[in-house]
Amino acid sequence: MSHQIIKDLSTRYTVKKYDTAKRISAEDIAVIKEAIRLSASSINSQPWKFILVESDEGKQRLHDTFANKHQFNQLHAKEASHTLLLAYDPKFTKEKFSKRVDAEVSSGHLPTEMRDSFMGAYAFAEMNTDENGNNGSWTKAQVYLALGNIMHTLARLGIASTPMEGVDHELIGEKFQQELDGHICEVALAMGYQNAEDDWNYGLPKARLAIEEIIEVV
8 A cells, every 4th residue: 555644654663773873853853742732632631741851861860760670671761862751640630621621712722602511521531530539541541642643743754763661650750750740651752763783673574463353344
C-alpha cells in the first residue's frame, strides 16, 4: 500500500541505539510541542503534564532515575536527542476540569450558555474515581492517546523514537518533583535519530498479526 500514513507506520520502529551527534531541530521541536498540545483526550480533560528533557542537566537527572531498575533503557537518557516524560494527574478534580471548560468557552468552541451543561461531562471522570478521589487509571489512559499521536507525528517528521514503560516512576517522581507538580510519570518517549550501524532492530521487517485475525467487519 502506497498511502503516506502506511509509509509512516511501516518505517516507524522502536529504536535501540541513537546517534548522539544528531539533534532534533528547533523547528521540529516546535511542531512536536504543538502536536502534544493538540492531542485528544476524553471530554477534552487533558489530565496530563509533559516534561521535555533536552539539557545535559535534565538528561543526567533522567539517567539517574534508572539506578534501581530498567537499566536496559538507561542509555537512551543521554544518547537520545530528547526524551518526553508523559505524566498523568492521579486526582483529576471537577475544579480542574472547569479550567478546561473555560478554555472551551474562551476559544469560541463552546457557547457561553452551554458551559454549565458541559460541566456535566465530568461524570465520565466520576465513574472512574474512587472514594479517595483517585482516578489515575482513567487519566493514565488519556496519556496513551497522546503517546500514540506523538509517535505518529515523529514518524511523519522522520524522527525515530523509543516508547518506554520501563521507567522508575518513583525515582522520576523524586528527580522531577518540581516539574511534575503532583503528576505521575510511568511512560516516557525517547526521540532522536537512530545509529543504524549499531541498532540491531533497524531495518527488520514488521511483525504484526494479519488483518483478518484482528479486525471483524460486521
